Amino acid sequence: MPDSTATWRTVEDEVVRGRQRLVFVREADHHILTPLSVYADGVVTWRWESTDVDGLRAAFDDGTLTLAPPEGATITVDGTAAGPARLTSWLTPDLVVADLADELDRLNDRPDSSGRCWNALIAYAAEPSRANLEIVRERYLAVPEHRRRYVLGDMDQDDVPVRILLAEPGETTPARRPEHTLTVTTEMQEWAVDYFRRSERGIAASRERDVLDGPEVATRVPLRIGGHVYPSGWPQPPGSEVLQLDYPAPVVHDGREYPSVMHAYWALSTDDAAWHDRIAGVERGLDARALAEQAPRRDGWPAVRLGVMAALLRDKFARHPAMADRLRETGDARLLYGDWGSRYWSSAGANWVGRLLELVRSEKAAR
Structure with missing residues (x-):
């Protein structure tokens, strides 16, 4: 049984950290290799089941979960293979439950x-x-x-x-x-x-050296933002939605006002004046992005786009103090920006929007 690996799930836009390892779950007359996950809020999951540590113990006791299926049982590894196999495990269910209890402590920054x-x-x-x-x-x-x-x-x-x-x-x-x-x-x-x-x-001397420059990891759990579309209008009052690029919050760049960061970013991505004005003039930020897909990109855009986005975000939060307050309230949490149609900007890749939001947050704190 290998050591656990990191995982996460979202609950009301909050990222809940977790750890997972592999276990066999019994279904009818066969056993399926599946991830067993424990999360910082105490939730334990496998396949479609959601329980807690006590429920995990019960699942091992009644044979729903096992570390080594009985000899001759059919074993299924989804997408890979299925058939009879003989497996042994030096671990016991009690040791696995104890391991996951330790994981739960660590996920909550408690001594294990x-x-x-x-x-x-x-x-x-x-x-x-x-x-x-x-x-x-x-x-x-x-x-x-x-x-x-x-x-x-x-x-x-x-x-x-x-x-x-x-x-x-x-x-x-x-x-x-x-x-x-x-x-x-x-x-x-x-x-x-x-x-x-x-x-x-x-250890005390090492700790003293480590804290000279502050904590090395965030003290708050990551916050997932972006990726939400509201066809009937933005929530009122808004919460972390104000951090989205397409949230309606006018910004100014080179003396011109745009309805949102997303309008401005995509309008500035082209050097064709007609396309620029069309993109800047649509109603929603997502429409601006869709329209910009048809427009020609300006020369050297990949080299300047990060600077443009940083300038737009700085202007947004300087111009809208209530939104800046919402950004500051995220503390030191990692900001994971979701589903903007680009691995460069989203947390599925480089997460540059999230990183720039963290930069602006730090700059405002410094001031």
Whole structure:
């Protein structure tokens, strides 16, 4: 069973981050390999099923989900193959559920089981009491078994320092290599305590360096905007819709006013005056884009289009303070711009509209 990969879904225009891995779901007399996803809001999904972690446990218990179908069962991999196969898995449903619970913690920026174990180890190193050691033992055993050797993030030590602490002097414990064992001594335990003290000092110094320039990742979940068409009119009052390029918000470029950023962008994409005026004069921004598809592009347009778009967005949010407030309210969230008919501008590709919106947001914050 491979480690999980990133995924996401949208809920009321908000992007909810998730992680997914593969699992077999039983349908009639065959088993289908399918993604099993867990999201930051606690939702767990596979195929058309939506539940929570408790529902996931129940699905493993009743055989709806499995890691290894019974011998001779028909296995289907959509679009690839189908037929009988013999599979084994060293993982168990309990370990998978524990893994996904850890994923849920990480998606919500909470310490996972390894993080909670680490915190307990640091607390014990600061105050080596029997009570604190029992907390270490409890939290270490709560880490999924196949993850315990990585709990320290130290490939040179694995989890040996933890196991030394949890053993009694004179007991044996596996060393870094499974074929070796260590007979624990008081000196070894003193070394282990010092190991955690030194590790915490090093991590604290690293954190201090990291925060000198601020956080390296966004503290808010990404926000998906754009890609919405409203045939009967824009929502009232509007929300994040005001960030769309085709939202009716007049902008000015070289002394001329246009009904929206999208009108201006596509009118400026041609150097034919007649086409320019026709594009600028249509009612909706989406109509401007459709009409511009028929117009000739100006020479060198790919080299200047990013600068043109940046200038138009700066003008829009300077000219419309309420819309600038809405942009500022997005905080440091990544802005994913959707479905503008171009991978260059949309989050399906380079996401340049989203990136420029983030730039304008930062510029306004700086001022």
